[in-house]
Amino acid sequence: RKEVEQDPGPFNVPEGATVAFNCTYSNSASQSFFWYRQDCRKEPKLLMSVYSSGNEDGRFTAQLNRASQYISLLIRDSKLSDSATYLCVVNSWADSNSGYALNFGKGTSLLVTP
């Protein structure tokens, strides 16, 4: 089973729509969770951290469900500029030599259309 799994999409949504992505992780001892955004042919950039209590940043809301081992990202009022790939990232304890390691999902592709 992969460490971090995401639906690759693509999700095609019209401007103004609400869209949600889920991500599941396999390591129940995972400590930290993030969503990164990656534009085509660009580097990943941190979008937001995901806290146990959930967190919101403008049109973006992230939720964590530890019992079911998944995190979600909700985007409200989608903009054309939201078109990108969204990477789910989980920080887990690897081993005593490596310490914590970030595990990246393959990403979910979002295309917002006019």
Add this chain to the structure above:
Amino acid sequence: NAGVTQTPKFRILKIGQSMTLQCTQDMNHNYMYWYRQDPGMGLKLIYYSVGAGITDKGEVPNGYNVSRSTTEDFPLRLELAAPSQTSVYFCASGREVEQYFGPGTRLTVT
């Protein structure tokens, strides 16, 4: 601040050639990382460093070497390039959890 810078942006290598991908960060981060990203695939960790003088292998280290003589620099060396090393290479730095990525180096080996 420039953040994380990588050079070159693009490179074409012939099979068997060697090269060094440069990575520099100006955020005084202890942790630095090298990833590769193949088309349609996730990021795979090649090597990482938790501080100057300390490096360790990631998931896919074969065919690569690194060094970390300063906090700022973390070069990645490819010896005897192979077509399987055609990829986009990202360097990142951070304090342990959050990571900040450089713009990447697109490498083609033919």
